[in-house]
Structures are given as C-alpha cells and as structure tokens.
Amino acid sequence: xxALSVGYWLGGRYADRHAHMxxxxxxxxxxxxxxxxxPFASRPxxxxxxxxxxxxxxxxxxxxxxGVLVLVAIPVMLLGAAAPWAIRITLREVQxxxxxxxxxxxxxxxxxxxxxxxxxxxxxxxxxxQRTFLAFALAxxxxxxxGLGGRYLVAPLLLVGAIAMPVGxxxxxxxxxxxxxxxxxxxxxxxxxQADGDRLLELNEGQAVHSLLRPGSYLTGDVxxxxxxxxxxxxxxxxxxxxxxxxxxxxVTRAYGRFFPRTGVDAVExxxxxxxxxxxxxxxxxxxxREFAEDARPWLARVDGGYDAIMVDAxxxxxxxxxxxxxxxxxxxxxxxxxxxxxxxxxxxxxxNDDLEAALGRTMAEVFPTVLRHPIEPTNTLLLxxxxxxxxxxxxxxxxxxxxxxxxxxxxxxxxxxxxLPGGEVYxxxxxxxxxxxxxxxxxxARGN
Numbered sequence: 001x002x003a004l005s006v007g008y009w010l011g012g013r014y015a016d017r018h019a020h021m022x023x024x025x026x027x028x029x030x031x032x033x034x035x036x037x038x039p040f041a042s043r044p045x046x047x048x049x050x051x052x053x054x055x056x057x058x059x060x061x062x063x064x065x066x067g068v069l070v071l072v073a074i075p076v077m078l079l080g081a082a083a084p085w086a087i088r089i090t091l092r093e094v095q096x097x098x099x100x101x102x103x104x105x106x107x108x109x110x111x112x113x114x115x116x117x118x119x120x121x122x123x124x125x126x127x128x129x130q131r132t133f134l135a136f137a138l139a140x141x142x143x144x145x146x147g148l149g150g151r152y153l154v155a156p157l158l159l160v161g162a163i164a165m166p167v168g169x170x171x172x173x174x175x176x177x178x179x180x181x182x183x184x185x186x187x188x189x190x191x192x193x194q195a196d197g198d199r200l201l202e203l204n205e206g207q208a209v210h211s212l213l214r215p216g217s218y219l220t221g222d223v224x225x226x227x228x229x230x231x232x233x234x235x236x237x238x239x240x241x242x243x244x245x246x247x248x249x250x251x252v253t254r255a256y257g258r259f260f261p262r263t264g265v266d267a268v269e270x271x272x273x274x275x276x277x278x279x280x281x282x283x284x285x286x287x288x289x290r291e292f293a294e295d296a297r298p299w300l301a302r303v304d305g306g307y308d309a310i311m312v313d314a315x316x317x318x319x320x321x322x323x324x325x326x327x328x329x330x331x332x333x334x335x336x337x338x339x340x341x342x343x344x345x346x347x348x349x350x351x352x353n354d355d356l357e358a359a360l361g362r363t364m365a366e367v368f369p370t371v372l373r374h375p376i377e378p379t380n381t382l383l384l385x386x387x388x389x390x391x392x393x394x395x396x397x398x399x400x401x402x403x404x405x406x407x408x409x410x411x412x413x414x415x416x417x418x419x420x421l422p423g424g425e426v427y428x429x430x431x432x433x434x435x436x437x438x439x440x441x442x443x444x445x446a447r448g449n
Contacts, residue, residue, distance in 0.1 A: 296314050
C-alpha cells in the first residue's frame with residue numbers, strides 16, 4: 001500500500017510533464033520486466049530468511065524480508081504511477097473528468113478483483129507461483145507492446161519462453177532428497193526422504209515436520225506417539241471414535257489403524273491434497289478413516305459429535321490458528337465429546353518458553369474441570385482437557401491392556417503427566433493475541449541466544 005501511494009504521487013507529477021501514451025507504455029513494460037524477475041531474484045533472499053528463521057536470527061530474517069519487499073515494491077510503485085498517468089492521457093475536457101476518472105477506477109477495481117481471484121483460485125494451484133508471476137508480467141507486456149509497436153514484441157516473446165521453461169526444484173533439501181514438492185491451493189508442500197529412509201512432510205518454510213514415516217514402523221519416537229496413549233488417561237477402553245483436527249499426511253491416523261483397528265477416525269485437513277500425499281508417500285491406509293477436506297472449527301460445528309477424543313494438531317508454523325485456541329472453541333469441542341471424552345491439543349513453542357502453553361491451559365481450564373500437560377518434546381507439550389477425572393493413575397492402569405509396542409510410551413507419558421502450568425490469559429473469539437504471543441516468544445528466545 002505504501003508503494004502504491006508513492007506510485008500515485010509520482011505518477012501524478014510525471015503525467016503532467018509527459019502526457020503521452022509512449023511514456024505510459026514504457027512504464028508498464030518496465031513494471032512487467034521487474035515482476036518477471038521477482039520469482040528468480042527473490043530466491044536467495046527467501047532462502048536466507050528461512051535459514052535465519054530456523055536459527056531465530058531476527059536481524060538476518062528482517063534483512064532478507066526487507067530485500068524481498070523492495071523487489072515487490074518497485075514494480076507495484078510503477079503500476080501505481082500508471083493510474084494517474086492514464087487519467088491524464090484520457091482526459092480531454094475538464095467537464096468530463098468525473099466520467100473519465102470513474103471509468104478508469106471501475107476498470108482498475110475490476111482488474112484487481114479478477115487478478116486476485118485468478119491467481120488464488122486458478123493460477124497458483126495449477127501453474128505455481130513462478131508461472132503466476134510470469135503470466136501477469138506477460139499480460140502487462142502485451143498491453144504495453146500494443147501501444148509501443150511491433151519492435152517491442154521481443155519482451156512478451158521472452159516471457160512466453162520463460163513460462164515454457166521447466167520450473168525445477170522450488171526448494172532443495174539440506175539433508176536427504178526431495179521426493180515430491182508442489183504448491184497447493186493453500187500452501188507449499190514437499191516430501192523429503194532422509195538417508196536413513198525417514199520421510200518428512202514439510203509445509204511452507206519447512207521449519208516443522210507435519211508428518212513422519214519411519215521405515216517398517218507405525219511409531220515415530222516423537223509427538224505423534226502421544227496421541228496414541230493419552231486417551232487412556234480417561235479409562236482403559238480404546239476410543240470408539242476420534243476426530244483428528246489437522247491430519248496432515250496421516251501419521252496418527254495410520255497408527256490408529258494399526259494399533260486400534262476398531263477405532264473410527266474422522267480425519268480433518270483443510271488441504272485436500274495432503275490426503276493423497278499421505279497415501280502415496282506416507283503409507284496412509286486406515287479402513288476406518290473418513291476424510292474431511294475442511295477447516296477444523298466449521299467442520300466441528302456442523303457434525304453431531306460423540307467423540308471419545310478430539311485431537312488438535314492444526315498449525316501453520318509457527319502459529320496455531322487463533323480460533324482453535326479460544327474458550328468458545330473448547331466449549332464447542334466439549335459439546336462434541338462423548339461422556340468421559342478428552343480433548344488433546346499440541347502446544348508447540350520455542351524451547352524453554354511456555355507462554356503459549358500457559359495461555360492454552362488457562363483457556364481450557366475455563367471449560368474443563370481437569371487440564372493436564374504432557375511435555376513430550378522440548379518444543380511440544382500435549383495438553384489434555386476433560387470433564388472426566390483424567391489422571392496418570394488411569395493411564396498406568398490401562399498400560400497392561402495396550403498393544404506391547406505402546407506400553408513403554410504409556411509408562412513414559414504417565415510419569416510426566418502433571419497439572420497445567422499456572423498463569424496465562426483466557427483467550428476468547430473477541431480477543432486471542434496468539435500471533436503476538438508467539439512473536440514475543442521467538443524474540444525472547446532470540447535475545448537469549
């Protein structure tokens with residue numbers, strides 16, 4: 001918006017001095033060339049910013065982010081300058097100024113609407129980000145060439161060639177090899193296979209693993225294993241039905257099919273393509289699974305419920321959607337539980353910082369009489385909430401009835417299960433500053449390191 005504002009101001013000044021079509025077309029052609037360069041020139045900056053984010057290097061992250069913003073801001077500024085320039089050229093008589101300005105603003109708004117819808121719903125999902133930039137650059141170049149003459153046709157022809165070129169690997173892996181990568185309607189997705197055969201599902205920046213497959217095993221030695229045993233803190237009977245909000249490629253769903261084949265699993269994942277990726281690369285196969293490619297909270301609001309466990313692992317790293325962290329959400333989850341059911345939430349956080357966990361625990365405690373925590377990993381704590389008297393003792397009592405592979409996991413969980421952290425703020429739909437809290441946690445971690 002700042003770049004557009006500067007562009008409007010500059011365009012108004014230069015349009016009065018150079019009120020001719022050639023100047024406007026050259027301006028648009030230069031903007032097209034700069035837009036075409038963005039996906040190529042931004043890669044080093046974005047790569048550096050991801051590395052800086054992984055190391056919690058605030059200076060490096062902000063510096064690289066500023067570089068990308070400059071790359072985008074310059075062509076946006078030039079396109080902003082085109083608006084007053086076009087009005088100046090089109091305006092012939094002052095008495096028609098309102099009509100001319102209104103017509104051009106109407107065209108501009110319609111173009112913005114078309115561009116937004118076409119890129120988000122069609123171009124990015126089916127053509128990818130790089131070709132989306134190039135397609136819009138081509139459209140601008142064709143318009144500019146129409147006003148400049150045939151000798152400038154080389155610009156759109158070069159862009160057509162760039163669109164036809166193979167995109168190649170969007171983001172290489174530091175370790176292992178990339179088996180699959182794509183840009184879905186919602187996010188960038190890639191599957192990486194490590195040297196030991198482990199397969200990882202990474203989304204967007206790739207600073208978190210959203211699904212994990214270890215060769216020849218249904219267990220991970222990580223946070224996903226906790227979802228298999230913690231429902232037994234409410235009783236010895238395996239859950240009859242569970243809802244997995246944030247299924248990703250189905251690590252937990254697959255394990256339930258192996259260890260508890262009678263448990264029905266409603267797997268909810270906003271990105272429908274992850275289900276197919278799970279089947280193709282993560283051995284996702286559970287005959288008792290039902291797929292729901294929907295946003296978690298609206299889905300939960302429309303279903304009847306009766307779940308013995310509702311599991312929440314819906315992250316867009318490093319944030320949890322605020323509407324899955326509020327009192328109203330947990331009240332909805334409580335209504336969808338069967339008697340004695342439990343809600344399990346993965347609270348991810350920087351190592352050594354428990355602010356988000358404390359807030360989630362306090363919010364859950366407004367709804368559930370009992371809230372416990374299981375610090376399963378240095379950066380992950382599983383929070384349990386229930387109206388039933390859940391406890392480590394119940395989990396220990398259920399241990400002998402569990403499949404042999406899960407007994408040591410249950411014993412370790414029971415040993416670490418404890419009351420929620422004190423303090424924290426109650427989050428509501430009206431006020432849930434999740435992003436601010438996580439940003440402050442990251443900055444605090446960066447200062448400490």
